[in-house]
Amino acid sequence: MSSNETLKVLQIASSGMEFFHEQVRVLRGLGIDCDVLYYPPDSRKKKQIHDGLLRKVYGHNPIYYAIRGSLFYPKIVQSTLQTDYDIIHVNSGVVAPLGLLQPQRPIVLTLWGDDLLGNRLAGYQSEITKICAKRSNEIIVRNEEMKNVLPCDATIIPSGVDTSRFRPMDQTASKKAVGWNAADLHVIFPYPKSQTKKRYHIAEQLVEQANMALDETVQLQTISGVDHEDMPQYYNAADVLLLPSLREGSPNTVKEAMACNVPVVSSDVGDVRERLDPVSNSYVCSDDSELKDALVTVLQTGGRSDGREYVEEVSLDRMGERIVAIYESLLEDTEDHNQEII
Known part of the structure; x- marks a missing residue:
């Protein structure tokens, strides 16, 4: 590829997560020609029924994913035959084997966290991801822990936050906009209750303990299914973000709260300690007792954080x-290698 040609990249992803959409958007803004393939590729009801039957018969195990992968393979072949891509960028270890189905183009593999550190497929997912990583040309991970787990080298690039969208706003006006009681303290938990690793039940317990320790009423606000463009209003309405998670890669919720100068109380997961280390009125905790003490402290003292001063390093543009x-x-490395062969 010459310097004046547009770089063409096929992005393969396991789902349409908001942070992946934003990654594609910012890459396109930087002049990269991105096409996207999602796995599974079709959300129509007929396909959902078919996938549901597969899952019912085989469960979430290697056989189920192998069958789904074989059904997805023709789409990859068709895409790579129709378009002369420079790079295949595979996003998530869940779809990592699919990038290897075409051996002609260099592969960039981005790992999100749970695909490497979690216990999916009774631990098999992590091992499959490591095998695929060794066969990829470049690997991107979210934090040092992920890099250390891999059997090969990787580059740490935290997921980015849109600092133009996520910014400080008036808290009173934000509370009114989202319909929260202006007299209460509000703890935001921006995840579905069903995500086990986020530990919603612990968030409930911590807020109950905070209510017993404080004179004011503390409300736990569970936010999910909200348009991403509306999330800044919810962050700014909150007094603190609570993340009692078991494991993370580079949680965007923490960086979004930082960009809004909202205090964060989090367990010590992913790159959270690195992100929050210089930030005022925010805490990274080793256990649930520390989480409770930190939550009470933040709510008792009030005030915002200075997180926005430290979030530029992980902005979308920088990512x-x-x-x-x-x-x-x-x-460049691929072209040099081809020249050596010639």
């Missing part, structure tokens, strides 16, 4: 620039 640098370096 995009670093990914593009990996693309360009990989293509």
Whole structure:
């Protein structure tokens, strides 16, 4: 690829997560021509029924994923035959084997966290991810823990936050906008209750303990299924973000709260300690007792954090620039290798 040509990348992803949408958007803004394939590729009801039957027969195990992968394979072949992509960028270890189905183009593999550190498929997912990582040309991970787990080298690039969207707003006006009681204290838990690793039941217990320790009423606000563009209003209405999670990669919720100058109380997971280390009125905790004490302290003292001062390093633009640098370096290495063969 010459310097004046547009770099063409096929993005393969396991789902349409908001942070993946934003990654594609910022890469396109930087001049990268991105096509996207989602696995599973079709959300129509007929396909959902078919997938549901597969899952009922085989369960979430390697056989189920192998069958789904074989059904997805023609789409990858068709895409790579129709378009001369420079790079295949596979996003998530769940779809990592699919990138290897085409051996002609260099592969960038981004791991999100649970695909490497979690216990999916009774631990098999982590092992499959490691095998695929060794066969990829470049690997991107979210934090140092993930890098240390891999059997090969990787580049740490935290997921990025849109600092133009997530910014400080007036808290009183934000409470009114989202319909929260202006007299109460509000703890935001921006995840579905069903996500086991987020430990909603612990969040409930911590807020109950905070209510017993404080004179004011503390409300736990569970937010999910809200349009991402509306989330800044919810963050700004909150007094603190609570993340008692078991494991994370580089949680965007923490960085979004930082960008809004909202205090954060979190368990010590992923890159949270690195992100919050310089931030005022925010705490990273080793156990549930520390989480309770930190939550009470933040609610008791009041005030915002200075997180926005430290979030630029993990802005969307910075993330995009670093990914593009990996693309360009990989293509240079590939071209040099091809020249040596010639």
